[in-house]
Amino acid sequence: MSDVTRPAPRQEDVGRAGRFLFRAGIGLLVLWVLVPIWFLFVNALSAPSEVTSFPKRLWPSFDMASLQFFWNFQGVTRALWNSVKVAVLTMILSIGMGAPAGYALSRFDFPGKEFFRVLVIMTRAFPLPLLALPLAVMFIRTGLDDTVLGLALVHAMLALPFAVLITYSLFSGIPVELEEAAWTLGCTRFQAFVKVVLPLALPGIAASAVFAFVISWNEVFAAAVLTIENRTLTAFLLQSLNVSPLPLKFAGGAALVLPALIFIFAVRKYLFAMWGIANR
Amino acid sequence: MAEIAIKGVAKQFGDFTALHSVDLTIADQEFMVLLGASGCGKTTLLRIIAGLETPSQGEVWIGDRRVDHLPPRERGIAMVFQNYAVFPHLTVFENIAFGLRMAKLPQAEVTRRVTRTAELMHIEQLLKRYSGELSGGQRQRVAVARALAMEPDVILMDEPLSNLDALLRLEMRAELKGVLAESKTTTIYVTHDQVEAMSLADRISVMNGGYIVQADRPTQVYRNPAARFVGSFIGNPPMNFLPAKGAGDGRWHVAGQVFDGPKVAAAEFAIRPEDLHPSEHGLDAEVRVVEPLGPHTLVTAEVAGQPFRAVLESDRAISPGDVIPLAPIPDRIRWFDPDTHKAIQ
Numbered sequence: 001m002s003d004v005t006r007p008a009p010r011q012e013d014v015g016r017a018g019r020f021l022f023r024a025g026i027g028l029l030v031l032w033v034l035v036p037i038w039f040l041f042v043n044a045l046s047a048p049s050e051v052t053s054f055p056k057r058l059w060p061s062f063d064m065a066s067l068q069f070f071w072n073f074q075g076v077t078r079a080l081w082n083s084v085k086v087a088v089l090t091m092i093l094s095i096g097m098g099a100p101a102g103y104a105l106s107r108f109d110f111p112g113k114e115f116f117r118v119l120v121i122m123t124r125a126f127p128l129p130l131l132a133l134p135l136a137v138m139f140i141r142t143g144l145d146d147t148v149l150g151l152a153l154v155h156a157m158l159a160l161p162f163a164v165l166i167t168y169s170l171f172s173g174i175p176v177e178l179e180e181a182a183w184t185l186g187c188t189r190f191q192a193f194v195k196v197v198l199p200l201a202l203p204g205i206a207a208s209a210v211f212a213f214v215i216s217w218n219e220v221f222a223a224a225v226l227t228i229e230n231r232t233l234t235a236f237l238l239q240s241l242n243v244s245p246l247p248l249k250f251a252g253g254a255a256l257v258l259p260a261l262i263f264i265f266a267v268r269k270y271l272f273a274m275w276g277i278a279n280r
Numbered sequence: 281m282a283e284i285a286i287k288g289v290a291k292q293f294g295d296f297t298a299l300h301s302v303d304l305t306i307a308d309q310e311f312m313v314l315l316g317a318s319g320c321g322k323t324t325l326l327r328i329i330a331g332l333e334t335p336s337q338g339e340v341w342i343g344d345r346r347v348d349h350l351p352p353r354e355r356g357i358a359m360v361f362q363n364y365a366v367f368p369h370l371t372v373f374e375n376i377a378f379g380l381r382m383a384k385l386p387q388a389e390v391t392r393r394v395t396r397t398a399e400l401m402h403i404e405q406l407l408k409r410y411s412g413e414l415s416g417g418q419r420q421r422v423a424v425a426r427a428l429a430m431e432p433d434v435i436l437m438d439e440p441l442s443n444l445d446a447l448l449r450l451e452m453r454a455e456l457k458g459v460l461a462e463s464k465t466t467t468i469y470v471t472h473d474q475v476e477a478m479s480l481a482d483r484i485s486v487m488n489g490g491y492i493v494q495a496d497r498p499t500q501v502y503r504n505p506a507a508r509f510v511g512s513f514i515g516n517p518p519m520n521f522l523p524a525k526g527a528g529d530g531r532w533h534v535a536g537q538v539f540d541g542p543k544v545a546a547a548e549f550a551i552r553p554e555d556l557h558p559s560e561h562g563l564d565a566e567v568r569v570v571e572p573l574g575p576h577t578l579v580t581a582e583v584a585g586q587p588f589r590a591v592l593e594s595d596r597a598i599s600p601g602d603v604i605p606l607a608p609i610p611d612r613i614r615w616f617d618p619d620t621h622k623a624i625q
Contacts, residue, residue: 180332181365183352185430186382195378199369 037257044254048247070251073244079236080255082148083217086232089152090159090216091209097156098163098212099205103193105164106171117168120161128158132225139226146228154222159212166211170204171197207267214260282343282356282433282466283308284329289338289348291324298324300490301338306483311460311467312495315477316487317513322470323438325487329468330359330436342434353382355434358427362439364419366411372398372422373407379430397425400459417448424456428463435460437469441476453479474514478502486510505614508548508621517553517578517589521616522563524549535563535584539608541615542624550614553578554591559607565590567602581606 043050044067045060070076104110105117135154136145144150174197182192223235231239237252244252284306291299299321306312314322327333329340331352340348347355358379367375374381376394385393398404401421411419420440427435440456441449457480460467471477477484478498485495486509494506505511511519524532530543541547554576556562565581565588572594579590579598583606590606598604615624 175363175365177361177363177365178367180330180352181359181361181367181426182378183332184330184357184359184436185379185426186353188351188353191382196367196369 037261040250040253040257043247043250048245066247066251067254070248070255073240073248075231075236075240076233076252079231079233082227082230083233085148086152086155086223087213087216089148090155091212093152093156094159094163094212095167095205095209098160098208099167101164102167102169103171103197105168107176120164123157124161128221132222135222136225145226146230148230151223151226151230151232152216154226155216155219156212158219158222159215162211162215163208166208167201167205170201170208174200207269210263210267214263218256218260283341284434284466284468285339285341286325286329287339287341289325289328289335289340291321291328291333292336297490299328299335302490302492304485304492304495306466306468309464309466311457311469311480311482313477313481313484314468314470314487315472315474315484315514317472320487321490322472322487326436326438326468326470329434330357331355356432357434357436358430358432359436360420360423360427360438360440362442364411364416364423364443366414366419366422366426368411370410371407372403372409372411372414375411375422376407376426376429378426383430393429393431394425397429400428401425401455417444417452420444420452424459428459431463432465434466434468435463437467439471440469442471442473449476456480474516478514486513488513503612504623505550506623508550508616508623511550511552511614511616515552517591519550519552519614520583520586520588520590522549522551522583522586522588523618524615535586537561537563539613540610541613544617544624546618547624548616548618550616551608551612553589555609555612556590556592556606557609558592558596558604560605562605562607563588565604565606567598567600567604570598570600 042060045062045064047061047063047065048069050061050063101120105113139145139150144153178196178200179189179192182196183189187195218234219232220234220238223232224238227235233252233256237249237256241249241252284304286302286304286306289299289302290297302321302325304312314325316322324333328335328348329342331347331350335348338348339346342355342357352359366372367378370378373394376397377390380390380393394407395404398407401424403418403421403425406414406418406422411422414422420443424440441452444452453476469477469480481498483495484498484501486493486501488509494501494510496504496506501510502514505514505519508521512521522534524534524539524541524547526546527533527538530541532539532541532547532549534549539549541549563583565579565583567579567581569580571578571580575594576591577594577596577598579592581588581590581604592598616622617624
């Protein structure tokens, strides 16, 4: 009797331990992401005196003094406006070039297609610091230095691989038969794209655009190297917050993180699709 | 008026030849079925007629226009796809109206035609729905309605029923036949299902390995296969083949029996399983498997070491191991050339 029943609890124990490990792992990963964010927001939304105090409160006191001071800080609004301009331009450039490339990858067979796909990703393997100096020299020669367009071009280069790959998987998810049906029903290739493919791909394209926006919004290195007067928010914070009091740093950090977080959350479904994680 | 003429059409995909110089003429208002196993080139041929593929060689004529250089929209065709291709972002109404709007027809005419074809396909109660809210059968009805609403000269159908379950397929088959006969269009219909082909077609083009092996009326294709392949592909169970040895003067020895045949050097004997009946003298069949199917019994046997099937009356008791003489109906015997595999007339 006991011989028969003995293995059962053991297996249960193994299962329980496995589940515990699994949950602990998940908990650890979640904390890894959430603790810094929590830390940032608690400090940003607390009174300056609380920032340096210990222990921390779990919930901020919603004292707006730090944020108010940050907002009125000389040059912040201008840098914010620059960030928005660069990010919007990056969005337009990367989708304008990335979506057609993604469409071509999904619909046409051309020589070197696989190589092109690898090449698109390879651009991300190229370290930006290596590129920054020659780029800065070239920008100064062509007059692109310290301009919104110049920086947007660099950011578009960073965002393009994602734009190409997201739109590629997006267009691949739309059956060719739908386009073919449209052709037999009187559409030119372009009309079929506009009337059938685009409406179906639009949410995903918007998501990919938002992602490009966030990449530009968060980018600090190129922004710091290539601009002087027309600094974006990241470059501006890097420059001026080094010498600022702690509450101000937290307020600046929160102001940077919040839009990126909201946008990424809004388009998470499409980013999962790009990385091949089955969603739903 | 839309007679379709295919002249010497060939298609290569790299090293692979999908179609070898195909010639075919389809009469106005004819229902032509392209029948063959997958990879035989039937879909490629259909897509070339539609303009979704360009032929490597040859000409396609619809009516009195050469169309092989024209895009699909200028060919006067409508197509029904295997996976329906109903636009998911449009309602059923707008799906059916899609081509009419592209043709810039007035709204009254669009509404009239959409309503009429929707009634024809029994989907008038679904006009406000989206594709995602429809079943497979309903989607296929929308796809057919969308094609019919164009009032095209030619309707092309690429295995339109193959994604439906068996019962629905039977129902849609009968309905399609009626609707298409009424619409007076020329129809080209691709399928791998021989029953579908037999039941729908005015003429069947049996395709194999990129060739049209035979293009004829269904009964002709069944009774008088132009090639060994047609006999072995069409019919369930397919035709039986036995080697024959010439006895001179058009007489042939087949498994110990003597039959009258063609006066040629070499020939192969062929008979359909249902054209056999038990008799005192006949081909000695050693029974292997007996499958009673209700109206008749399917017997799998061996004749002179060759696999051999017969469809017999179900009231006769047969068991494995029996040796029964099976006599073929004389005028149903067919002969094939063993080298070219073509029928000997």
